[in-house]
Amino acid sequence: MRTACTRAAAFSLLLATPAGGGEERPPLGFTAESAARQREIEAALVALPSAARCESLHAQLTRAPHVAGTDGSRRVAEEVLWRLRETGLETEMVSYDVLLSFPRRVEVELVTPRLVRLARPEAELPEDPFSREASLALPWHAYSKSGDLTADVVYVNRGQAEDYDTLAKLGIDVRGKIALARYFAGYRGGKSLEAERRGVAALITYSDPAEDGYVQGDVYPKGPWGPETHFQRGANVYDFIVPGDPLTPGWASVAGARRIPESESKVLPRILSVPLSFQDAREILQALGGPVRPHPAWQGGGPFTYHVGPGPAQVRLSLDIPREVRTIRNVIARLPGSDPDPAVASQVVLLSNHHDAWTYGGVDPSSGTATALELARALGDLARRGMRPRRTIVLGIWDAEEFTLTGSTEWGEEHAEELRAKAVACLNVDASTSGDRLSVSAVPSLRQFFHEVARRIPDPKGRGSVYDVWASDDSTSGRGYGVLAGESTGEPKVAILGSGSDYTVFFNHVGVPSADFLFDGPYGVYHSIYDSHEWMRRQGDPGFRYHAAMASLWGVAALRLANADVLPFDYSAYGRDLVVYIDEVEALARQRRMVVDLGPARHQARRLAALGPPSTAGGPEERRRRNEALLMAERDLTRPEGLPGRPWFRHLVYAPLPSYAAETLPGVREAIIDNDTARVSAQASNLAQALRRAADRLEAAAGR
């Protein structure tokens, strides 16, 4: 998982819980007849996941570090494989040789005004035996350039474009300097690319207590937030341009595949970078001179006034972080569909998680892997009791997500044609649990679906259903990574998909309707040594009941998609959201005094909005036609040529920004921002054509 930013906006909802009791409506996509059978299956499923088993699976998966490409990761992959085999599902391990990166030497010193050795390891906590581990001592960014340099430091706040603009107005030249940036409000790769563009020589990103430390609340082990010595490892790579193995951009890293030289890669950083703890960063911050921070928002949580420099603080970096090709291992399990029609039985509901971690993976991702294994066990059990899904369920537990979404991207590229023809949806659960509140990012067509699924799952703390807690969410404690966009209703918010986890290849490249969800909560130890079983046991999910609840929720969602008479995609919600996105982009154009004709796109969006929810009326032949259209409609929103400048990203409605936040209508929006009139009209026309393909297809199937 790549936690990019705190949730965009706090919102409170004055919402009555839908009345219970009375005749239950069939779930979206089910006839009254098949709804009864589906209810039986769901009742059987929800009874199966066990919190105690989730806890012991989690303890096993997190007992040692398991960074992709290491023995620890191979061990976890093998364990996942044999546990899946035990469930009775068909299993396979799929390996790829890909470019990874590992630290050999990371030295960071404050050299002026006094010598202080930095890059110190995280403090050992007597309460957490996992916090003592020599192999995790170095702070490092995967794929950082190696080298040795000494330079003056400039504090660049969050390291975003507007921060550098502010510094330029103060007359501060960052060229050749070391930029010291706070984490959050943007992904580290985006900060690095911006630093490169500004001529910065090296980038240090540090964890400020304002974002994930004592300013937020009690620090670990007393609370869930990060102690001053924690640092955030992670990849520094520009996978918002193209994810996956940097040497095979856009095609699978299978044996014999063409590989480009590193020097041709557009995603590898050309500067040195390293993460630091606040304990280390404050030594630099307190030694900075120059102007006082230009804006109160630049003041972090340290108990001193932040200055921007440059200097007199000087830092020396000496990094040896070789990039090497190593083997990664995806584990795939398959539960074949039972529908008598082979065309339906072979359609795929894809469940997605990854198994590699920067440290122990307490939250990210082993909470999700433990949940996935518990769900696989339940699905295997149901299948043996005659409750096999109509459509095929495939569970992919990927490797090297933490590098460049690598395992899922290579597999998705290898199987793109089959997925384009057969994939119904991708339900991604990376971390499953860091708290007790559901957080969902999804395509708009799955919004009502998730509201219904969440109503089906009891909240483990007895606060009604998961939906009830979700609807009362004031969002003050969560740290979700989605942004909200589209129509506003009284229902719980579903964020839009950015990037930063394994659905990316399926959604942005192939056009498979996708969702990403977890139980969220205060979590300040992301990618640190404290992201351990002990943290989860004490802070995230004592008793592991939310792990079990997620196995139920994920399972009910999977089985509804796998068993539905008509695929439960509500394209009218998609259409309504599209109208809002189009209005926003038009307002942006107006602000910039650009002429853009989005009338045709808006007309097509309104056709989608007029479709209404999927109907189960009519006979089997009508439903079959409707399903065919619903299966392909998301693909209509992609274009084989992709977005200008990043052809791998083919979806025309959503793309990730360098921050990992989602961007709507990226082709049109970026052309407006670049003031490129010709490109704006070409992109507006591509968008209108894509929306027309989907609207034509869905209207024809609805018999209009």
Ligand SMILES: [Zn+2]
């Ligand atoms: Zn993850």
